[in-house]
Amino acid sequence: MASNTIENYLKAIYSLQQKQEKVNITDVSKHLEVSAATVNNMMQKLKKMKWVKQEKYQPVTLTVEGEKRAAMIIRKHRIAEMYLTEKMGLGWENVHSIAEEMEHIDSSILFDRMDELLDYPKYDPHGSPIPNKDGKIVKMNFHLLSQAETGSLVQLVGVEDSSKELLEFLNQKMIRLGTEMKVLEIASFDKSLLLEMEEKDTLVLSSKVCNALRVIEVEK
Amino acid sequence: MASNTIENYLKAIYSLQQKQEKVNITDVSKHLEVSAATVNNMMQKLKKMKWVKQEKYQPVTLTVEGEKRAAMIIRKHRIAEMYLTEKMGLGWENVHSIAEEMEHIDSSILFDRMDELLDYPKYDPHGSPIPNKDGKIVKMNFHLLSQAETGSLVQLVGVEDSSKELLEFLNQKMIRLGTEMKVLEIASFDKSLLLEMEEKDTLVLSSKVCNALRVIEVEK
DNA sequence: TAAATTATTTAGATTGATCTAAATATAAGA
DNA sequence: TCTTATATTTAGATCAATCTAAATAATTTA
Known part of the structure; x- marks a missing residue:
């Protein structure tokens, strides 16, 4: 349903929320390398979809639904990275850009199977935790x-x-x-x-x- | 460089060329389920890119470069299908739609590795030949x-x-x-x-x- | 607190991919 | 061959995602 572009916005906000309290339009703008006007525009759309909340001139936050969707995209990304390194022997330096494309594939069969073949890994090859199917993610201590x-x-x-x-x-x-x-x-x-x-x-x-x-x- | 959309047009023309002498705008239109006007419009773009040739009101043909690009997309598609069935244990009924998305991933490392792990397969799980790296494809006899x-x-x-x-x-x-x-x-x-x-x-x-x-x- | 800086929003434009409707060309059939 | 049907092209519109420039609001600093 959501375009790759929209998925990338959700992912960006999610990632920023992991390391900051407040996520500004500008933060998203820098993260995705698009103009602030573009982000603002997209936020209007995401608000209509009920995936983000934002008061005028205020920071953005994901709704429960938005956060869950973001977590599922990141889950797919990290499972793919893990599969590519562990099962296919690719180096950790090569898998991010591939996973960046695979994360948008809509196929639970594929990702469930990778997860199973990997024996349900908790972390990706770069040490980041993999959200579980409910979107829960362990908080890293570092x-x-x-x-x-x-x-x-x-x-x-x-x-x-x-x-x-x-x-x-x-x-x-x-x-x-x-x-x-x-x-x-x-x-x-x-x-x-x-x-x-x-x-x-x-x-x-x-x-x-x-x-x-x-x-x-x-x-x- | 080429968008997924453009890659899908190249693939469509290629596939149609495999089973017909002449490929009309209408054939492509039906194959991709878009209007003939849209196909016509896209053909203008592909002509500028030198990936197709077409005289006004005449059928379309891929150039050598266009055909090579199409073959590489189909190669990626079929290698992915083969990997998904042979190495991941997915059924032949599930792999086409996944490969439809994977074929657009720009990563020779990934596809070369799958090819290697599969020991350089000649056919995909549906019996279609896999183009080699030069874009050559064996003609099937059936x-x-x-x-x-x-x-x-x-x-x-x-x-x-x-x-x-x-x-x-x-x-x-x-x-x-x-x-x-x-x-x-x-x-x-x-x-x-x-x-x-x-x-x-x-x-x-x-x-x-x-x-x-x-x-x-x-x-x- | 007033001025300066930074952030957000609005307005208007562009590009890619699509559509419908109308015009034109080609092909098929009587 | 003339008419009809089909195919292609053109014209004009729409939608998603982006941009720049300008307007407005919020924050920081002197």
Whole structure:
């Protein structure tokens, strides 16, 4: 029923709601790289469909129905990513863009089967939780590597964006989910981090990269 | 580059060219269920793109480039169908509509990998040949069951349409690719066929169904 | 708090894909 | 061959999704 475009708006609002209290037209506009006027226009349509709520000049929120639809799209996206990596052997850097297209396929047979073949995974290859069939999603517990303190030992549990560019960079540095790193030093000038890796060698990561890495503290 | 819509026009012309010498605007119009005016309009665009040729009021033909693009879309479609049945265990009645969406995914990594996992299949689950990477497609040798003569022993090698409706009907009658049938009688009134099946039981198939079944003659 | 900045909305235009109705050309039949 | 039927093209309209520019509202800052 909903066009791919509409599904992408729902998904955008959902994702933004996961990390912010308030989602503005401008946030959606930046996220989808369309003008604010376009977003405003689409919000009128989504309000008529009862998938979003918004008072004039106020932030947008998904309705229960809108949130459920968004969660189902994200569920399909993440199950597809998982299938592509686990069952087809594609690298985590390649699956996001494919899943971006597969998420719009209307076929419960397909996604239920992938889910079953994967034995009902809880997380996608980038560490993000997969919403269940009711749209429930576990809340992740993490902080960004850029927020870590000197001396802390952390483990990578997810990434903020699944772009090929970031993930190829991480591949090159031998960083994957589960990789442990100790923060040796934080450069005050550019907020880059000096890290000790598992093999005792050291590595410098820019603040841009550290802002994209989700970590948890681990015991020493 | 090409929208899904444009890809569907290329595919439609390609498919029609496989079974007719001349492809008219009206043929495409019926095939895609859009008005002839819409097709005409789209042909102007495809001509500018150099993917079709057409003189005013004349039939349309794909250019070499247009044909190659069409073949690549059909290749993706058929590889996907094969993967869905062979590797994921979906029934042949369910895969066409899914492949209809997957065929537009722009990812050689994905389709090359499916092709490899399938060990480079030559036919899809409905018996249609898969174009190779150069766009070459083997010419199938078959006739329709509706053309078979009384007494002939035939084997199902493909279907004219991959609709869920037809394929569920065939499932119910235990008819699949490879099934052999002997034509016992052709009713002159409605052109229905009385067939002897592999298990020696008999079955009547309407001319509508016989028109959709591709068979070859086999030795007795 | 007044001014400046930022965000949202409105207005009007564009593009892609579609339609119907009318005009024109081609093909088929008497 | 003339008439009729069918096919194609043209013209003009609509809808979804986008844009820019301008107007308006809300927020921030001096």
